[in-house]
Amino acid sequence: MDIQQKLNQQGLRLTQPRQVIMEVLESTGMPLLPQTIQQRAHESGSKISLVTVYRTLELLIELKLVRRIHGQDGCHGYILSSPGHHHHIICQKCGRALEFNGADGIVKLLDQIERDTKFKIESHLLQLQGVCPDCQKEKDHEK
């Protein structure tokens, strides 16, 4: 089911701005701030109000097409997300993000924590920072 259908299903419409915002997010593999999304849209020839960016992101999050990414400082970006449960690892150098699921490792970890803490775990937020393979190579060249 594509986005068009997802929207129509709920009486919503696939509009120009919504398409453009999706394209901006698709063309970048990294978390973007609402401001940045607006800029990129402008650069590619579509003037979109910042208000619309906010509204669209909210919508896309509901549709599970986009996720919020948290920085240590609290400021957060938005990134396209494929369906299903997974997490993001973000490169400190180039900013690109990669999805991973690490499914069984996480399940084991959560089981262990449930035993240790006696909490019933309902949801988790896991986000990694590191250096991607490409940027590791560059680092080597510099030396």
Added chain:
Amino acid sequence: MDIQQKLNQQGLRLTQPRQVIMEVLESTGMPLLPQTIQQRAHESGSKISLVTVYRTLELLIELKLVRRIHGQDGCHGYILSSPGHHHHIICQKCGRALEFNGADGIVKLLDQIERDTKFKIESHLLQLQGVCPDCQKEKDHEK
């Protein structure tokens, strides 16, 4: 080394407002918003400017005495943190937070992810939500 010493070490001072803010955080085991911290301080008889709350939190984070907690909505709270590396699990019912480290489970998980993604992992953000033992009991009573 207590907070007094930590501060003096850097030419900083342990002031009334800083003490009060620490007390507020100590007396609650859950993440609080800056606003809420100010309110609690008022309630216990100390009028502190919101500006001071922000500044103090920033300082306490540098001193590793406090951590930021991220909500799904991006709005974040601040919570007291004991030294060392660990994470927080937050109860959805009562809001209380518990620290855990789950050290080896996490190390294994990160190793696995490094192998899978070829990223070099530098840091991670892990935060859990669930129901604490006490609130699980209450749930049973209701039934």
Added chain:
DNA sequence: TCCTTATTGAAAATCTTTTTCAATAAGGAT
């Protein structure tokens, strides 16, 4: 092509966080 109604954009409102600067208070020196 028309019509209904979801959507957009501009401006204003709201909320959060940071900066500025004069007044205050911590804590070492006397």
Added chain:
DNA sequence: ATCCTTATTGAAAAAGATTTTCAATAAGGA
């Protein structure tokens, strides 16, 4: 105990981020 230096505070203002309002526009079914 008192003085002095300077870190810290609070009030107001600035800056930034996000949301609301409302009239104008445009999607998509009839």
